[in-house]
Amino acid sequence: MSPDTTSALLLSLRVDALATLLNALVGIPLAYLLARRRFRGRALIDLLTTLPLVLPPTVTGYYLIVLLGRRGWLGAPVYQLTGWSVAFTWYAAVVAATVMALPLLVRTAKAAFESVDRDLERAAYTLGRSELRTALEVTLPLARNGILAGLVLAFSRALGEFGATLMLAGNIPGKTATVPLAIYTAVQTGEESTALVLVGVLTALSCLVIVAANRLGARAT
Amino acid sequence: MSDRLEVALALQVPGFTLDVAWSAGGGVAVLFGPSGAGKTLTLQCVAGLITPARGRIVVDGRVFFDSAAGINLPAQARRVGYVFQGYALFPHLTVADNLGFGLRDRPRAERARRVARVAEQLGLGGFERRYPRELSGGQRQRVALGRALAIEPALLLLDEPLSALDAPLRRALRDELRQVLRDVGTAAVVVTHDFTEAYRLGDRIVVYDGGRVVQSAPRTELLWQPASESVARIMGIPNILHGTVIKATPDRIQLRWRGHVLEAVNSPTHSYLPPPEAPIAFFIRPEYVRLIRKDRRPADTAHHMNLMSGVVIADEDFGTTWTLRIRLDAPGPPDQGDYDLQVEVPHLVYEILEIERDRRWEFSIHRGSIHVLPS
16 A cells, blocks of 8 residues: 555544544534524534535635634634644544534434433432433433444545645644545546555445444344 | 422413313322313323413422413423323333433442332333333333332322233233332322222322313312312213203202102212202212112002103113113103113122013102202
8 A cells, every 4th residue: 555545544534533523522512402402593503513414515615714713713712822723734634523423423422311210310309310310321322223323424534535635734744634635536536556555445344334333223123 | 288389371372262270289180171172181281391370389398380470481390290192101211211211310330229129119020121023012111100109209290000901910010000100109190091090190180171170179078069060071971861940959950851759869068059940960879879679569659769660772782791771751842862870780789680571660769869060
């Protein structure tokens, strides 16, 4: 394997692992709140976390530039203060993958939380459990399979992320070129063998993901 | 005796208004009424799972909720044992962990001791390591009850505790539950829509209808003195009839019904004195109608109170008893569709009197068996 192929693979795995972790940290609590609480702005959050699923990835990527780019709403103050911008770094690839994958986890986990019988939580309250401990000891374990299935979906979505990553992180070999971007470059420059290796690896990984998702689905029922 | 349990609450949810007030002194209070009357909502308010708009809930002197004083204890602090309809056992935990769920903050040894005691008390010994899905319906009910009892609750709340079981088991567990509630002596509120269950389990029965309390009385008082025709209907009492008052005194009420003059006993505690010619509702329990044997001397009004005659137009076999539908020999339309009176006789009587063949009967009703329903 060429150094670029190896670095693309390692980068993709690193980006994907981090994006999935961020998804778990943000998406699972968010899904719980959306499933169980009624609060102001709930509909807006629901909309925002679903939008990346529906919008073309390049549009989501454009919004991310508007928000985080060197001249973005959040990006500009950070750049002025520190001289650093997330755009065109490998962190940008993580951000893009996280945002693109979040809807899949949130929607799947929310459905899993909603399927837990509310009387079980009420029983825990009458037995002295706070809402947080009830969520951790009752709701979360019972929604586990749905949440894991959502994480598998998020992982695979992040792995295949192309459009938003290209917009925010660019396609810098060895730095922000994840496997899907590297495949694109390889095909464009006629490096057939590199493309074939990367396509093969992605296909194998996707097959694994499908098998894992099916197993979780079977256990959930 | 002072009331151990005082409940007054008002609450609006879309399409339904709950506005109730009742109290009970220890023992078992049953909330009885049709589905959708607000019984479960009341339990959830008492447990602190729902906050009513207004009201006051006091258990053994502890104020759970008082909208005027701004008191609202969280569910976690009320120490109320709640047995949910369908039990709500934690499916991912064993029987022992379900039973001990409310004891998580106690020392391990104490927790184990109390789980063992509750398991033994409810006949769950040997099932501690099973999961809820591996239990029968009756065992699940016991685990749910045990889990609520393990926290030594100030009050037990049971929502339709037997409705998930099939009939023979329901009867057996009803009596077992009655015994357990008596033994532990914890004040309890049971929700049911089955009158037999309400009567078997309750010391006091609170009748709900459409989000209101229509009667609250000790169980025997309710059985014999429903406060109104609608309460009697909710209880499922047969033979609710309609006549006209002739004369009412504190001990007797004379009334006209289907061309007959009937005499009824007025309630000794809650005399009802409607004016003459007022319409009046009353009921006659089908098992208290006396058929008069034809092989004895002829019936006469001196020996037989409220004497009437009629024809059996239909009969139904209920296994141990027969129910006869009788149409009176009187002009005008029958009181209950095509018949006037439903009469229940044991199988043996049905056979001895040869009712299958002989359809025309004289019968009498003791005045103590005609119960007037205030309107």
